[in-house]
Amino acid sequence: MICLKLHAPSSFTVQYFAVRLGFMKSEGFLPVVTDVETTLFVMQLKTKEFESLFTDGLNGIAELFAKHRFELRIAGGAVRDLLSGKRPEDVDFATTATPDEMKSIFQAAGVRMISNKGEKHGTITARLHNENFEVTTLRVDLQTDGRHAEVEFTTDWQKDAERRDLTINSMFLGLDGTLYDYFNGYEDLQNRKVRFVGSAAKRIQEDYLRILRYFRFYGRVAVQPGEHDPDALQAIQDNASGLATISGERIWVELKKMLVGSHADHLVELMYELDLAQYMGLPLDGNVEEVKRVWQLARTWSPKPMTILSGLFRSCDDVEKLDLRLKISKEEKNMGLFLVKYRRDLVNAPDELDALRPYKDFIIDSRELDAQAKVCELLKYQGEEQLLEEMRNWCVPRFPVSGHDLRKMGINSGKEIGSQLQSLRDMWKRSRYRMTREELLSHVSRL
Incomplete structure (x- = not known):
């Protein structure tokens, strides 16, 4: 029996369950032996933000998966947002169905599928009632090179959660409102902590972009600027050179989000302290103090x-x-x-x-x-x-004089028209843009 000690925020209606892992086999929960310490935490979420997701499209998709006895859950960032009391802009789904099984389900039901490049990693996008639903098969990363992963599909929700970057992004939410949390993501979210799932170094080496994702989510979640997990910072510093293998476009996407989040001044300074700048295209002698000044003024x-x-x-x-x-x-x-x-x-x-x-x-x-x-x-x-x-x-204001006006006055030289227009524009600026077309043209003969 697992003891649940967390307290739910007052704005949520929740119900807690003690979970026996042995009872979960039929649902895809199998005890596994890994180097990541795991405790399954389950709670029931009922909020207006969650309930607002259930459009005709989602209800239709949910019915199809239930009919064919495949589990479908909300995954990743959308779960984090819902637990924070926000309605997510994008909702990703995870399932025990393989891509081929999903395609068979959707084809039989006449549901349109949108072609994308994610199918080899398990993602199928279905369109129903003018909504797109991106559904990804549970998977494990067999091999990674710091940028790409060779994946294998699974029906084990814990295994899929284990491959994700941060604890706050590794949770699943059933369509009945049941939260499934294997790595204390809910507790970290409530305590405003940003931690990697399991070994920080291992997670980073699977995809070096996770270094910048750590910073970005720290800016979104943490209350104070300097409350980092020491192991995370050490792993980031030890693996900083891995960012050199990441495309500039991917780095820029994460960096932009970090710069407009909380603690951007602190995080930019920290990136320099951890020796990341040289691998990101940032100036080696960047004026960090100026960034801190600008962020404090403009944020x-x-x-x-x-x-x-x-x-x-x-x-x-x-x-x-x-x-x-x-x-x-x-x-x-x-x-x-x-x-x-x-x-x-x-x-x-x-x-x-x-x-x-x-x-x-x-x-x-x-x-x-x-x-x-x-x-x-x-x-x-x-x-x-x-x-x-x-x-x-x-x-x-619009400058009221044009070359056509000057040509009507008999000035036909292009060079002369340009000179006259510039002189009239300077005069108009000195008048604080108040002079009218007629007033300006009255000065042409005297210029």
């Missing part, structure tokens, strides 16, 4: 990941090198280059009557569609809360 204003990360860069070359390693988007690269170039220049060109004027003039002169958005990120970087609010509410 409540929903900054873009690049806004925070730009604090590390000492020059535009650092942005270029990051792009070479992480393959960031053109928009993200341009944002980084913009912030590095203008984070000091615009703030050092104040106007006593209008503090926003240097920023406004930049937007007017740039004529780029995203110039105002870039300036808003710059103001977040600089910690200018009041100016940020004003900029968000500022409607960019």
Whole structure:
């Protein structure tokens, strides 16, 4: 008999069960001998967030699996979110059915399946009632190389949980609300702890990206910045070089999520202390103190990941090198280059009557569609809360004169038209964008 000692949060309606493993054989629960200490914890979850998942589509999928006597449970991050009182944006499912068995079930029922690349790892995506349901067969990793895994399908829920990265991501939730937790994930979630399943070093060596997933989830779960599992940090430091084998795109996905989570300032500093930067494309002499300053100033204003990360860069070359390693988007690269170039220049060109004027003039002169958005990120970087609010509410005025207006006045030289337009634009800016088309054109003959 397993004793259950955890306490449920007051917002949940739960029922606890003592579980005898010997009674679970028909459900796929078989005692196994592993190097991971396991205790099955079971509870019943009934919340409005959980109940809201049961659409016509999910009910239809659930009926099919039940009819063919295969178990279907919610898996991974969706369970973590539901236990935290959140409705998950994405819900993944796990099952004892193999991919071939799932395809047979769906084909017989006339359920459409969406082609994807995950079938060799056990994932089938079914579409029912205009919803997609991604269902993955329980599996074990037979062999890994730090990036990819050779898998074998199983009906053992514990074995599947054992291969997952963090305890808080290794739980399953039955469609009746029963939580199945083998590695104290629920307790860790309640205590806001982030731990690897079993051996931290082994989990990391199976997929080195888990180093960054640790940081990302620490930012989502932990209350305090420095309450790490010492074994986890040691394993991360010992295996830091493994990140060199991970694609830049995968690194960037995790890094972006970490940068906009809690404790990003602490986590960036920790990555440097653990010697991760050199394997991620980050500058070796990154300005960590500047990142910490920017994050403290901007964190409540929903900054873009690049806004925070730009604090590390000492020059535009650092942005270029990051792009070479992480393959960031053109928009993200341009944002980084913009912030590095203008984070000091615009703030050092104040106007006593209008503090926003240097920023406004930049937007007017740039004529780029995203110039105002870039300036808003710059103001977040600089910690200018009041100016940020004003900029968000500022409607960019349209320069009222065009080359067509000048041609109608008899000016036909392209060079002359360009010169006249620039002079009129400067005049319009000095008027704080108040001069009308007629007022501006009245000055053409005097220019």
